[in-house]
Amino acid sequence: MSNKHKISVMISEDKLQEKIAEIGAKISADYEGKEIKLICILKGSIFFCCELAKRITVPVKIDFMQTSSYGSGTTSSGNIVIKKELDESIEGEHVIVVEDIIDSGNTLFRLMPMLEERNPADICICTLLDKPDRREVDIDVKYNGFNIPDEFVVGYGLDYDQMYRNLPFIGVVHLDDEN
Numbered sequence: 001m002s003n004k005h006k007i008s009v010m011i012s013e014d015k016l017q018e019k020i021a022e023i024g025a026k027i028s029a030d031y032e033g034k035e036i037k038l039i040c041i042l043k044g045s046i047f048f049c050c051e052l053a054k055r056i057t058v059p060v061k062i063d064f065m066q067t068s069s070y071g072s073g074t075t076s077s078g079n080i081v082i083k084k085e086l087d088e089s090i091e092g093e094h095v096i097v098v099e100d101i102i103d104s105g106n107t108l109f110r111l112m113p114m115l116e117e118r119n120p121a122d123i124c125i126c127t128l129l130d131k132p133d134r135r136e137v138d139i140d141v142k143y144n145g146f147n148i149p150d151e152f153v154v155g156y157g158l159d160y161d162q163m164y165r166n167l168p169f170i171g172v173v174h175l176d177d178e179n
């Protein structure tokens with residue numbers, strides 16, 4: 001494959017598949033006898049959410065939400081705006097918020113209370129990647145695929161300037177080596 005930047009593999013496609021199957025099995029066991037609703041936080045979570053949903057054996061509904069942070073700088077500020085609202089109510093539902101990555105934690109720190117106000121039966125967070133070294137606020141993560149170091153990653157939904165979301169692995173972009 002020829003990419004604009006040099007990209008090295010951090011987590012292979014096989015390792016991702018294996019981990020997602022593991023999380024899917026855990027969720028299926030934890031929610032046995034229940035129906036769950038996955039909330040996919042666009043755009044980055046789309047690949048993880050689709051793959052995860054296929055690995056869950058209890059009944060699953062999927063809804064989508066998109067948020068963006070505003071403020072300056074490269075990390076999300078404390079404030080978020082909802083760019084796309086859920087289509088349906090989550091009242092009384094067993095909700096799992098699906099993220100591709102948690103970095104500062106600001107997005108979920110703001111979003112979770114907004115969702116909790118809508119009275120789900122219960123609600124938790126499932127993320128594919130976590131960068132604990134970058135955390136600015138406390139986030140209670142129930143399902144986490146991988147803790148990763150503080151490096152900018154792409155692939156499996158994650159972008160650099162909207163590119164590379166389609167890579168089937170998690171990679172590190174080497175911005176100094178443009179070719």
Ligand SMILES: O=P(O)(O)OC[C@H]1O[C@H](OP(=O)(O)OP(=O)(O)O)[C@H](O)[C@@H]1O
Pocket residue numbers: 041042043044045067068069075076099100101102103104105106107108158159
């Ligand atoms: O923990 P935080 O520092 O708040 O960062 C995490 C958020 O940033 C990413 O989304 P992004 O805003 O890049 O949007 P995208 O998924 O559409 O690329 C990611 O999907 C999380 O939603």
Ligand SMILES: Nc1nc2[nH]cnc2c(=O)[nH]1
Pocket residue numbers: 101102103151152153154158159160
């Ligand atoms: N693409 C991408 N988005 C992020 N948002 C927060 N951290 C990251 C990261 O490492 N890569």
